Amino acid sequence: MKTLANPIRKRGWCVRLYLLYVFFTLPKWRSLLSNGASTVRPLTYYKAKVVLMTFLVTSFTLPAYAQENLWHELIGKANTLHQQRRYPEAESVYEEALKVAEDTFGSDHPNVAISLNNLAGLYISKGNYAEIEPLYERALEIVEKAHGPDHPDVAISLKNLAELYYNQGRYAEAEPLYKRSLKILEKVLGPDHPEVAIMLEHMAELHKKIGKEDEAE
Incomplete structure (x- = not known):
């Protein structure tokens, strides 16, 4: 799918290549680099070099910031469309946000997980x-790879998958995920945290479904 990010990436690379061309090929800069101490005062030469190098570095980093801002904007737009139940439009924008996240942050970045969860939430609304x-x-x-096995984001992902299995009647698969999520939340947040109480309620409902009434108490 063609992405909104492509024009930004192309312009960014054009700027970078042009700056590299200026830095390494134009006679004026070649002269400064090879004869800086003899053609200008040393302090002026080094100041000019620092300024130009800073400009070059900035030219490489600014496109990444632009992509990150684009990702946030797409997520916000898709969330609004989702809330308005404009599901086909929301799906298209969520998919665009996922593509931007993968291209900008890498396929294993937590922001990619956020985009995946957003898209999954839309599919729940659509019944897909x-x-x-x-x-x-x-x-x-x-999130396990990025944060380790005991991070709260891992607990959330486990709960999401467990709820999916629960709603599909796959109770035996849901139970260990709920248990692991509960263990992480108790460890990180403490046994009296509201999120722990919510997870215990989920566990109780599951145990009633599978005939473990004693554990549901």
Whole structure:
């Protein structure tokens, strides 16, 4: 799919290549680099070199900031469309945000997991349950790799996948995910945190479904 980010990336690379051309090929700069101490005062030469190098470095980093801002804007737009139940439009923008996140941050960055979870949430609203599981599984893999196994974001991803299994009647698969999520939350937030209480309620409902009433108490 063609992305909104492509024109920005292309312009960014054109700017970078042009600056490199200026820095390394134009006679004036070649003269400064090779004969700086003899053609200008040393302090002036080094100041000029620092300014130009700073400009070059900035030219390489600014496109990344532009891409990150674009990603945030796309997420905000997609969330608004989702809330307005304009699902086809929201899906297109969420997919665009996912592509921008992968291109900008890398395929294993936590922001990619955020985009995956957003897209999965839209599919829940649309009832496209078959498409949700691989998104949640990939998001879980990303946050585990990025943060380690006991991070709150891992607990959230585990809960998301567990709820999907629960709603599909896959109770045996949901239970270990709920348990692991609960263990992380208790460790990180403490046993009296509201999120822990919510997770305990989920566990109780699950245990009633599978006939473990004693554990549901």
